[in-house]
Amino acid sequence: MAKDKAGKPKPTFKKTLKEIVRFRGVYFIMLPAIVWYILFSYVPMAGLSLAFKTYKAKLGIWGSPFTGLKHFEKLFKDPRFFDAVLRTLKINGGRLILTFPFAIILALLLNELRMGKFKKVLQVTFTFPHFLSWVIIASIITNVLSYDGLVNSAIELMGGEYVNFIGNSKLFVPLVYITEVWKGAGWSSIIYMAAIAGIDQEQFEAADIDGASRWDKMWRITLPSILPTITIMFILAAGNVMTKGFDQVFNMDNAAVHKVSQTLDMYIYNVTFNAKKTDFGYSTAISMFRSVVNLTFLVIANTITKKLGGNGLMGGGD
Amino acid sequence: MSKKPKNYKMRFQVADGVILAVLVAFALLIILPFINVVAISLTTPKAYADTPLLLFPKVFTWENYETLFQDGRIGIGFRTSGKFLLMAMPMNMFLTTTVAYGLSRTGYPGRGLILKFVVFTMLFSGGIVPLYLTIKSYGLIGNMWGVALSEGINTFYMIIMLNFFQSLPESLVESAKLDGAGEYKILWKIVLPLSKPVIATVFLYYLVDRWNEWYNAMIMVRDTQNTPLQLVLRNIVLDSQNLDNIMTESVELFTFSAGIKMGAVVVTVIPVMCIYPFLQKYFTKGIMLGAVK
Numbered sequence: 001m002a003k004d005k006a007g008k009p010k011p012t013f014k015k016t017l018k019e020i021v022r023f024r025g026v027y028f029i030m031l032p033a034i035v036w037y038i039l040f041s042y043v044p045m046a047g048l049s050l051a052f053k054t055y056k057a058k059l060g061i062w063g064s065p066f067t068g069l070k071h072f073e074k075l076f077k078d079p080r081f082f083d084a085v086l087r088t089l090k091i092n093g094g095r096l097i098l099t100f101p102f103a104i105i106l107a108l109l110l111n112e113l114r115m116g117k118f119k120k121v122l123q124v125t126f127t128f129p130h131f132l133s134w135v136i137i138a139s140i141i142t143n144v145l146s147y148d149g150l151v152n153s154a155i156e157l158m159g160g161e162y163v164n165f166i167g168n169s170k171l172f173v174p175l176v177y178i179t180e181v182w183k184g185a186g187w188s189s190i191i192y193m194a195a196i197a198g199i200d201q202e203q204f205e206a207a208d209i210d211g212a213s214r215w216d217k218m219w220r221i222t223l224p225s226i227l228p229t230i231t232i233m234f235i236l237a238a239g240n241v242m243t244k245g246f247d248q249v250f251n252m253d254n255a256a257v258h259k260v261s262q263t264l265d266m267y268i269y270n271v272t273f274n275a276k277k278t279d280f281g282y283s284t285a286i287s288m289f290r291s292v293v294n295l296t297f298l299v300i301a302n303t304i305t306k307k308l309g310g311n312g313l314m315g316g317g318d
Numbered sequence: 319m320s321k322k323p324k325n326y327k328m329r330f331q332v333a334d335g336v337i338l339a340v341l342v343a344f345a346l347l348i349i350l351p352f353i354n355v356v357a358i359s360l361t362t363p364k365a366y367a368d369t370p371l372l373l374f375p376k377v378f379t380w381e382n383y384e385t386l387f388q389d390g391r392i393g394i395g396f397r398t399s400g401k402f403l404l405m406a407m408p409m410n411m412f413l414t415t416t417v418a419y420g421l422s423r424t425g426y427p428g429r430g431l432i433l434k435f436v437v438f439t440m441l442f443s444g445g446i447v448p449l450y451l452t453i454k455s456y457g458l459i460g461n462m463w464g465v466a467l468s469e470g471i472n473t474f475y476m477i478i479m480l481n482f483f484q485s486l487p488e489s490l491v492e493s494a495k496l497d498g499a500g501e502y503k504i505l506w507k508i509v510l511p512l513s514k515p516v517i518a519t520v521f522l523y524y525l526v527d528r529w530n531e532w533y534n535a536m537i538m539v540r541d542t543q544n545t546p547l548q549l550v551l552r553n554i555v556l557d558s559q560n561l562d563n564i565m566t567e568s569v570e571l572f573t574f575s576a577g578i579k580m581g582a583v584v585v586t587v588i589p590v591m592c593i594y595p596f597l598q599k600y601f602t603k604g605i606m607l608g609a610v611k
Contacts, residue, residue: 016427023426025501030432033417036470040452041439047448061451106344112337124595125345127602131590133530135548139555139583143358143576144351153370182348190605214333247533251556272447273537280451287445295442302441 051288055280064281071285081286084267091173091249091263092241098177100237102185104230107192108218126186137183138251141175142166167256176248188233195229196222232305239301242294264290352587359383359581366576382577383585392582394543395550398462402535402546403528406466410524413471414479415517419505422483423491440473450537460541465534472527475520478607482516483509519604522597526590551586555579 011019020027051071053064075081106126113119129137144150145165152162165171203221212220237244246265253261262270268290272283353373358366359382361375369376386392421433444452449468450459458464486509494504510517532548539545545553554574574582594601 011427019427023423026420026423026426027428029416029501029505030420033413033420033471034432034435036413036467037436037439039456040449040468040470041443044444044448044452045442047444047452050448050451060455061448062455106341109337109341112333113341114334115338122341122345124598125348127598128591128594129348131526131530131594131601132587133532133548135530135532135552135556136583136586139551139579140351140355142555143355143580143583146576148367148370150351150354150371153372157370186348187605190602194606250533251552254556268446272450280447283447284451287447291442291445298441 048284048288048291050281051285053281055284061280067281071279071282074282075285075289080262080267084262084264087260088242088263088265091176092244094173095177095180095245096234096237096241099180099185100234102181103188104192104226106185107189107196107226108222110189110193111196111222112214112218123186123190127190128186129183130187132183134183134247134251137179138248141179141182141252145175166254169257169260172252172257172260176245176252179248179252180245191233192226192229195226199225228308231308235301235304235308239298242290242297355580355583358577359584361577363575363577382575382581385574386578386581386585389578391542391545391550391554392547392585394545395547396585398544399529399531399547402462402466402531403525405463406469406528407521407524409466409470410472410528411517411521414476414520414524415505415510417471418476418479418483419501419509421480422486422509423501424488436473436476446537453538459538460544462535462539462544462546464538465531468534468538469527469531472524474608475523475604478604479513479516479520481607482513486512515600515603516607518597518600519607522593522600523604525593529589547586551582554582 047061050061050064052066052068054067054070055061056064059065110119110123113122146152147162147164151165155161155163163171165175199222203225204217207217207221242264246263246269249261249263249266250269253266264286268283268286271286272278272280350373357372357375360378360380361369361372362377362379362381365375365377366372417436421429421436423429443449453459453464453468456464458467490508490512491504494508499507530548531546532552535546535549536552
């Protein structure tokens with residue numbers, strides 16, 4: 001991406017035009033994608049203007065009349081909205097702290113394992129659930145935790161009492177965290193495995209000569225060496241605190257846990273697609289709030305990451 | 319001195335054992351639910367009710383799958399998902415490859431601006447409500463084309479490809495340009511043949527994403543004859559689960575047995591299971607290439 005701006009004379013308009021003509025092939029090849037970005041990314045962004053309009057089905061998103069800030073006035077008086085925002089921050093803040101270390105632990109353990117072939121098999125197993133949708137995972141989890149599912153059968157065999165996992169609002173958030181680790185820890189560990197593989201082996205050899213134990217080497221060499229990666233991954237994960245986990249919560253949701261599952265994205269969905277009478281203007285106002293807050297978080301996260309010498313937006317696929 | 323190495327080795331073996339045990343336990347936690355799901359789908363409801371910890375079907379039957387396919391929705395799911403892959407994948411690959419190639423070239427005016435224009439969409443989006451209304455204003459609601467178009471480019475995957483293209487020697491493109499080759503020709507004849515691993519990675523990411531599509535389809539396509547497989551699964555398993563919670567037992571309601579539901583899970587997982595273990599290295603490759611510089 002290096003571009004030597006220095007030393008070049010300032011391009012004149014005519015020269016720029018000539019350059020554009022010279023590179024017309026490059027612009028042409030990107031044209032379909034740019035049109036796509038405009039039609040399916042930027043036009044919907046412009047559609048956020050509906051937050052200041054009253055939606056009329058006949059007039060559509062562009063023709064509806066502007067009516068000022070009334071949706072935002074309603075929004076900031078809506079206790080369910082504030083609940084949803086707080087719940088999102090709480091669930092995803094807890095998720096960040098409680099589920100984040102598992103990938104690191106997994107990578108450290110896998111790294112210590114000496115059996116090469118078996119390690120491969122384990123890694124395929126650990127990373128596999130990442131590629132299944134939350135629809136599938138939720139179906140499997142619901143089955144395993146159901147009344148006559150695997151977990152309750154095991155509890156019964158050990159003389160315990162049946163636990164209602166799925167319909168218990170107290171267990172919903174812990175289950176969200178556990179299934180997150182179950183599905184994602186293996187995949188997230190890959191980046192740490194790669195960081196560990198990049199550590200200079202001489203450090204370990206020197207430690208061996210000094211008679212360092214395995215534990216010492218892990219604490220004093222491996223972990224400090226991958227600390228920059230850990231920091232960056234943590235900050236980037238923190239940047240997603242508003243939006244993380246909608247797929248998961250949506251599919252694990254059921255009537256019994258509605259009270260604790262209403263995150264901001266769930267609230268937006270329910271207000272928009274599940275209500276008797278939908279006010280698209282109001283929905284858009286919530287959407288706009290979400291997008292702006294999310295942008296703020298992401299920009300902060302990326303700025304910090306770049307200051308720390310990392311690259312921005314890593315792992316943003318999700 | 320002669321004893322110390324022995325102790326040293328002993329301690330290693332205990333540690334190895336503990337590490338192995340923890341890792342195997344986690345692997346079993348992942349594998350056992352899948353085995354359980356398969357076993358339930360291959361046995362009778364009675365055998366399932368009678369056997370706690372069902373991991374192997376003692377009473378074997380295909381009955382659940384027969385009922386599942388007779389219901390017809392799974393067939394619709396496979397057909398819709400198959401058609402959806404055929405519409406979306408070529409578009410995904412074309413749009414992603416072309417823009418990644420264009421951005422990998424340097425020295426033309428506006429490159430930085432176009433890159434910013436693209437990366438900004440990773441930071442900010444309208445969200446689902448404006449997207450839905452925009453797609454509606456284009457008249458694309460009600461069929462899978464709207465879904466496919468709304469997911470035309472995953473910018474993160476585009477960056478993976480862009481980073482790879484940038485690592486190729488620039489002289490290759492330059493010399494082809496001197497020979498008078500056009501941009502499409504350079505991309506097709508020179509860049510793509512050298513980029514097979516990253517093309518495979520991004521192709522597989524898109525493939526899995528499109529296979530796992532349900533949310534946009536749920537919102538944009540409300541047509542029971544046009545439901546992708548994941549959504550069919552959701553309707554069969556999760557919605558009936560919700561009904562179980564709400565309805566009292568006195569209300570007669572047709573819900574599938576656990577065996578049929580788990581059969582639906584199995585047929586949805588199998589395609590991913592068939593490709594993932596063999597192509598794992600391509601899947602993991604992308605994670606290292608995905609940074610925005």
